[in-house]
Amino acid sequence: MDSKISSILEQSSTELLSEWLQLLTSSYRQGVLKEAELREECREFLQAFAKAVQGDRLDSIQGPQWSDVRDILTHMSRSRSQKGFTPSETAMFVLSLKQPLFERLRQQWSDRSHELLDEIWQTTTLLDRLGLLTTEIHQKTRDEIIIRQQEELLELSTPVVKLWHNILALPIIGTLDSARTQIVMESLLQKIVETGSEIAIIDITGVPTVDTLTAQHLLKTITAARLMGADCIISGIRPQIAQTIVYLGVDLQGIITKSTLADAFALALRRTGTQIHRSDVK
Amino acid sequence: MERIPILQMGDFLLVTIQVDMHDRLAMTLQDDLTNRICQANARGVLIDISALEIVDSFIGRILGNIAKMAKVLDAQTVVVGMQPAVAITLVELGLSLEGIRTALNVEKGMNLLRTGFDPQSAPHLFPRG
Numbered sequence: 001m002d003s004k005i006s007s008i009l010e011q012s013s014t015e016l017l018s019e020w021l022q023l024l025t026s027s028y029r030q031g032v033l034k035e036a037e038l039r040e041e042c043r044e045f046l047q048a049f050a051k052a053v054q055g056d057r058l059d060s061i062q063g064p065q066w067s068d069v070r071d072i073l074t075h076m077s078r079s080r081s082q083k084g085f086t087p088s089e090t091a092m093f094v095l096s097l098k099q100p101l102f103e104r105l106r107q108q109w110s111d112r113s114h115e116l117l118d119e120i121w122q123t124t125t126l127l128d129r130l131g132l133l134t135t136e137i138h139q140k141t142r143d144e145i146i147i148r149q150q151e152e153l154l155e156l157s158t159p160v161v162k163l164w165h166n167i168l169a170l171p172i173i174g175t176l177d178s179a180r181t182q183i184v185m186e187s188l189l190q191k192i193v194e195t196g197s198e199i200a201i202i203d204i205t206g207v208p209t210v211d212t213l214t215a216q217h218l219l220k221t222i223t224a225a226r227l228m229g230a231d232c233i234i235s236g237i238r239p240q241i242a243q244t245i246v247y248l249g250v251d252l253q254g255i256i257t258k259s260t261l262a263d264a265f266a267l268a269l270r271r272t273g274t275q276i277h278r279s280d281v282k
Numbered sequence: 283m284e285r286i287p288i289l290q291m292g293d294f295l296l297v298t299i300q301v302d303m304h305d306r307l308a309m310t311l312q313d314d315l316t317n318r319i320c321q322a323n324a325r326g327v328l329i330d331i332s333a334l335e336i337v338d339s340f341i342g343r344i345l346g347n348i349a350k351m352a353k354v355l356d357a358q359t360v361v362v363g364m365q366p367a368v369a370i371t372l373v374e375l376g377l378s379l380e381g382i383r384t385a386l387n388v389e390k391g392m393n394l395l396r397t398g399f400d401p402q403s404a405p406h407l408f409p410r411g
Binding site for chain 1: 361362363364365366368369370372373374378379384385386387390391
């Protein structure tokens with residue numbers, strides 16, 4: 001079967017392009033995308049599209065002849081997603097091609113309504129599929145951005161700081177879930193090896209709640225540090241958390257706790273044999 | 283047969299594990315070490331496991347046992363240089379090696395042995411005052 005869209009795309013690609021562009025520029029927000037850029041995208045897409053519809057399989061966009069079209073759309077959706085376009089704006093890129101295309105079909109086939117309907121149906125399914133593809137990629141790009149930001153936040157929120165020679169501190173801010181505690185644990189232990197620190201202060205002043213799992217993770221971290229030859233001090237336990245810990249029956253035996261980071265630091269200094277004197281200089 | 287060398291430094295025995303421990307090797311080490319503690323009348327044993335990347339529950343238990351046996355023979359044991367991944371694995375396996383002293387590296391381990399685990403007589407890292 002010889003497809004009619006194929007011949008339309010061949011005969012009147014220039015008119016199609018200009019009509020399509022007009023539709024796109026009217027629906028897009030101004031200034032976000034340069035017109036020349038958009039024109040280039042459209043031209044590329046039409047070229048690839050015209051080549052793809054020459055094949056005989058028009059019911060699926062998975063075939064090898066569609067790979068160019070898919071590549072162009074993937075690239076387009078990614079850049080749209082990163083520029084902050086909405087999914088519908090991204091999908092409109094493909095879907096707005098329908099209007100000029102159907103207009104042409106109608107002009108050529110107005111005398112044979114039955115075949116016209118068939119042809120329109122086939123074309124609309126095809127373009128819908130391509131539109132869905134853009135939405136999918138748009139969403140995927142967004143998800144990737146969110147995951148990357150999550151990871152960055154995780155890294156940012158668990159800094160291991162060196163307070164003094166042989167003394168590390170790990171101020172934890174925010175809720176401790178399992179994934180986060182895992183990262184906290186690994187980065188602390190890694191830093192202990194790197195710096196050869198004997199004492200690590202885990203400050204949980206910024207932690208609003210502690211559940212059994214978190215407490216267990218903390219205990220595991222402390223035990224692991226002890227196995228490596230470093231001691232841990234927990235500081236900044238809020239009264240509410242102290243109550244929870246006791247109610248939960250978490251055993252903190254053998255673990256040094258101090259109320260403030262300053263107390264913990266003072267103890268750590270004493271343990272490493274350091275003394276600080278305040279001289280009353282006028 | 284493959285053996286892990288045991289070095290003697292004064293009153294102390296020094297064991298550096300450089301190869302992957304398999305069960306047989308660990309058992310041999312346990313035998314050799316207890317014998318050497320008696321022969322040399324050693325006061326301390328330092329086991330450096332910084333080259334080990336994998337420690338399973340069996341090796342973990344052997345380490346624990348070696349420490350207990352040494353204790354019976356009146357020698358202290360210090361395990362040094364455990365990698366973070368190894369420490370995490372042991373904790374996840376539920377082995378906290380109670381009764382074993384640990385240090386970050388050989389130098390700190392030797393210091394620990396020399397001071398006889400008495401924190402009061404620990405050498406100061408910084409001059410006081």
